[in-house]
Amino acid sequence: MRPLVVGTRKSLLALTQTNWVVQRLKAVFPELKVSQEKIVTKGDRILNVTLSKVGGKGLFVKEIEQALLDKRIDFAVHSMKDMPAEMPPGLIIGAVPLREDPRDCLISREGHTLAELPAGAIVGTSSLRRQAQILAERPDLQVKPVRGNLDTRLQKLKAGEFDAIILAAAGLMRMNWKDEVTEALSVNTMLPAVGQGALAIQCREDDQELLQLLVKIHHEETARTVRAERAFLKSFQGGCHLPLAAFAKQVDEQINLTGLVADPNGKKVIKGSITGQNEWELGQQLAEQLIEQGAKQLLAQIQKELVG
Ligand SMILES: NCc1[nH]cc(CCC(=O)O)c1CC(=O)O
Numbered sequence: 638m639r640p641l642v643v644g645t646r647k648s649l650l651a652l653t654q655t656n657w658v659v660q661r662l663k664a665v666f667p668e669l670k671v672s673q674e675k676i677v678t679k680g681d682r683i684l685n686v687t688l689s690k691v692g693g694k695g696l697f698v699k700e701i702e703q704a705l706l707d708k709r710i711d712f713a714v715h716s717m718k719d720m721p722a723e724m725p726p727g728l729i730i731g732a733v734p735l736r737e738d739p740r741d742c743l744i745s746r747e748g749h750t751l752a753e754l755p756a757g758a759i760v761g762t763s764s765l766r767r768q769a770q771i772l773a774e775r776p777d778l779q780v781k782p783v784r785g786n787l788d789t790r791l792q793k794l795k796a797g798e799f800d801a802i803i804l805a806a807a808g809l810m811r812m813n814w815k816d817e818v819t820e821a822l823s824v825n826t827m828l829p830a831v832g833q834g835a836l837a838i839q840c841r842e843d844d845q846e847l848l849q850l851l852v853k854i855h856h857e858e859t860a861r862t863v864r865a866e867r868a869f870l871k872s873f874q875g876g877c878h879l880p881l882a883a884f885a886k887q888v889d890e891q892i893n894l895t896g897l898v899a900d901p902n903g904k905k906v907i908k909g910s911i912t913g914q915n916e917w918e919l920g921q922q923l924a925e926q927l928i929e930q931g932a933k934q935l936l937a938q939i940q941k942e943l944v945g
Contacts, residue, residue: 639846642709642710642711644675644710645714646677646678646701647676648787649812650716650808650812653812658838658854666853674704674710676700676704676710677700678697678701679697680719697716701839702724706727711840711841711847712847712851715838716835716837717832717835718805718830718835722867722870723871727841727843728842729840729841730839731844732851734835737811737834737835738806738807739829739833740822740823740834741806742820742821742822743802743803744801744802744819746800751820754775756777756778757779758800759778760780762782762783766828766880766881767803769899769901770827770899772902772903773904781798783802787809806818828882828895829882829883831882833884835863838851861885862892862916864917865885865919865920866885866896869896870920872925879898883895883923892912892913892914894911894920896908897927898927900935901939907932907935909923909930910923911926
């Protein structure tokens with residue numbers, strides 16, 4: 638095998654995820670040589686701006702995809718949830734490793750769970766998906782935006798800017814920060830983002846040599862569940878940063894997919910579930926089910942408010 642170059646963002650989480658994948662490859666192929674190329678993405682350069690105002694998804698992957706197409710790098714490790722529904726021609730997700738904990742976690746300064754937070758407490762999140770579900774459960778709380786990398790957000794919490802923040806369990810686990818977690822929120826209370834907790838290893842679709850290595854760290858059950866979630870996302874042309882959530886699990890050979898579209902203030906939540914075999918059909922059918930309940934109009938209205 639030729640020496641490989643892996644492209645990565647330079648955030649602590651991106652580096653940790655990339656190293657995890659490289660270690661797993663090296664465990665299977667001890668002779669493998671992999672060097673690292675750090676890439677600064679638009680999302681990294683504008684960390685102080687609310688993502689929903691600048692177009693959301695895709696911000697963290699564009700420059701990396703260009704480096705793949707230019708052959709400056711051979712593969713890249715992304716958080717699946719940062720991947721837009723569509724991918725540029727010539728690139729594919731070559732492997733999806735075993736998913737980490739898909740849940741969201743509450744981290745509160747004084748150790749209060751979501752149910753225990755006092756009325757009026759300030760919860761930091763810039764995700765409309767998290768905001769909507771928190772306010773649906775606890776309309777008496779306040780939500781304030783928070784940006785920055787995981788480490789920055791934890792610092793802001795400790796500095797007293799918020800009473801609690803919400804972060805993906807997966808990031809905290811991978812960083813070895815699970816002791817920070819006050820409460821892992823059930824997927825019933827807080828339906829995760831599409832692909833949350835999973836990684837996407839992206840490469841050129843004609844790189845057979847590399848694809849043969851990547852199958853060794855592929856986890857098909859994770860890939861199936863994520864396909865169902867991404868099919869749901871794609872049905873809403875969901876490139877954007879909207880209050881949309883989906884989570885799938887495999888039960889026996891069946892996939893059970895739950896999806897949600899909500900109003901950012903949590904007053905309206907459209908939610909449904911579906912079970913079946915074919916991931917793409919499930920995602921589309923569930924989307925149709927929610928569209929019949931008004932999901933399209935709700936998203937269109939939110940999009941208008943974000944742009945306006
Ligand atoms: N939005 C940024 C982002 N992208 C992936 C993760 C965490 C890891 C994952 O979900 O796979 C995070 C941080 C967070 O949302 O708390």
